[in-house]
Amino acid sequence: MGVKALDHESLNENVKKVQYAVRGELYLRASELQKEGKKIIFTNVGNPHALGQRPLTFPRQVVALCQAPFLLDDPNVGLLFPADAIARAKHYLSMTPGGLGAYSDSRGLPGIRKEVAEFIERRDGYSSDPELIFLTDGASKGVMQILNCIIRGQGDGVLVPVPQYPLYSATISLCGGSLVPYYLDESANWGLDVNNLRESVAQARFNGITVRAMVIINPGNPTGQCLSEANLREILNFCHQENLVLLGDEVYQQNIYQDERPFISARKILMDMGQPISKEVQLVSFHTVSKGYWGECGQRGGYFEMTNIPPQTVDEIYKISSISLSPNVPAQIFMGLMVNPPKPGDISYLQYVRESKGILESLRRRARIMTDGFNSCKNVVCNFTEGAMYSFPQIRLPPKAIEAAKDAGKVPDVFYCLKLLEATGISTVPGSGFGQKEGVFHLRTTILPAEEDMPEIMSSFKKFNDDFMEQYEDVKM
């Protein structure tokens, strides 16, 4: 019997090529160590609830009621649930004939898509069409769906920031396309220079690649930078000139830790720029319930909004959505609640505000603590986390460390991160998982560990790092 279909050598090459470091080597090693009894601090994924962040109360109350509607018939339900949660559960149940257990419209429940559209209108000041909003099982599924539509083959390239969140590189690999990198400038707080974009596109075209789309992650992951309005205008002009569809990953739009550059959506700027560009640039914007101050990663709730995509293409995208039948309904309700939270005067409003502010203010403090902590370490330089959930310090590894890594058969930042893990239990993701300039090394950690644990974590890191640097900077004669 020859090679069987699922023998390693006969697997789809695109699958073999895929890398996703966020749950790769470091994470697997950390899990092994955890099983052996070592205390591990997982800072490899933006997974707030796993590090002690509490879910917001109101949405959980509403979804629990929707999950078990017979509770609403119980005269004592008011003992366990506030009246506004009860009312809101009834509101969502009225939208779903059949309740949470029925497949919804493949694009998501119309009532919730309408709430999303209204949210976008309040946020941006421009109306949004619910028919062009598709709910998905997490933003990742939406990204995969759109990239799969765009990429026809190896000849199609997608501009992706370096460093990037490796969903993009993995998906482009899986779809058999080409990743066209554009480098963010670490010395300018991970700023985006349009000249870098132009250079990348020219290089790609020289290599015979048709560049079709551009990804921006705003606020950035892993880099955290918030794009300025000027930057967004430049990007939109660039996409217009070069005929690129802009994919705006805006999942961290609620996570902003400085006041100079608040979040502005790509769509708002596009509309501000007026015609012809506002009617010509194709844009897909992504959002999620996993980040922000909600952190409801486990629900798998997200959406994408399409702007200036032709109706026939929208139909094709709908067709692909329909094969998966529908996104999960409980997460759709979470999305509705997120875009349409309790209002002043609602019974749960004060609690909602208190919980939300508490989380956001703490994240802001932790962003600062971590940045400063890293900057106090030998050979470590760290840009401030302006937004998102991560810190991405640069680790200036001495030549001897790089050599030791080579001898161990490891990429230098992987070598460093493994040693960090073994010494301190801190599980990070090496910068090579996100992309970086040749010879420059980083690691990504989240800013999510509990505030009270931060000082110890940072001092534990500092001790390890400074010892490591001393060890490998020693010149032995």
Add this chain to the structure above:
Amino acid sequence: MAPPVTVNSINPKVIECEYAVRGEIVILAQKLQEEITKKPEAHPFEEILYCNIGNPQSLGQQPITFFREVLALCDHPSLLDKSETKGLFSSDSIQRAGKILEQIPGRATGAYSHSQGIKGLRDTIAAGIEARDGFPADPNDIFLTDGASPAVHMMMQLLIRSEKDGILCPIPQYPLYSASIALHGGTLVPYYLDEATGWGLEVSDLKKQLETAKSKGIDVRALVVINPGNPTGQVLAEENQKEIVKFCKEEGLVLLADEVYQENVYVPEKKFHSFKKVSRSMGYGEKDIHLVSFQSVSKGYYGECGKRGGYMEITGFGADVREHIYKLASVNLCSNISGQILASLVMSPPKVGDESYESYTAERDGILSSLARRAKTLEDAFNKLEGVTCNKAEGAMYLFPRITLPEKAIKAAGEAKTAPDAFYCRRLLTETGIVFVPGSGFGQVPGTWHFRCTILPQEEKIPAVVTRLTDFHKRFMEEFSD
């Protein structure tokens, strides 16, 4: 310059793939629905009757109370800390929720889990598989997914390298398979189920199709079997299953066993046997056969489609391949936690002695016996129609009657530029509001016509469905009689 994302410039595999279950007829039905909502007299019927999709709860089927109690408690764990909760929830649902939450670090149901799903839940599911089959199951072989469909996609992604890779699929089939194969750029290699023998599966036909494909330069890599069948509803006899397993072993094919309807069996003379059980009972172990079994929370008696819960159990793969499967799963981080919890409940429902056991059993049996009755009623109704024959639905949720259309009708369909079965279905929709899916959406022997109808409308609505359908059919046949 043309904009980059037009129909002319998107991935052609996207254009090529089709999915009739929510296709043209359904889009028209939704349009008509909107029209009736605005103006009730707009059409000669009061409501649209969706018989196109296996979506039980959208048509009034009630969820299993115990499952929803547990899910609600897991959605809002602080309920477990309140004394009033005992007054509103059964004690065993409180206990089960507590047990599940203990398996989740920090009771954090909002956190991404392990990419294969929460370990404790996989343990429960593995135990459930073992209790069902009498053979052990390894929790590390289980991948929890957002419904069974994403797991199917994952396997197609793994298996298909180019259009030279073929996947054997039953005709008629559930069009997830044809769509997924098209999306991944592979080739569907059809094998025909035999309508004359209750949609039987002949291994000799499998062999024939395999050889034909090979002679065309296709590398056939896997065999899809849907048991119980969709749309065809047959439950395979154990002997048949043994032949299939042997065939896969001899030909080195991956057996992709879609078993999402395993709890939907309506005839006493047939039983569901999982392909894993059959393989192991033949003495075939991990080294002998690559097997992937798919299960879902969407069907059975639980019908929790909207939750998107399911899993695949993969056995017989080397560690290096499993690493790649894990890697693929990890790019999406994990499936939704609520769906994972539900999958564990489905595979480990209340037992004798549990407080909820009797009410659970009553709900379950009520739903299953009603489904069996509706299957029979509709089967009989179809068989009474002129020119229509309908095989029994031994299982699953569908009937797939064959219709012999008069020449005149076929000609009219040609003029309308639609397939004859789509023509019939369209007329049925516009005159009665009933939504069936044309057989061409599932595949059929060329020159034969079918449509798929679910058995899911509520029992009280069935007489109305039968009457409307019968009257329409009579009129249609008269109009197009030669």
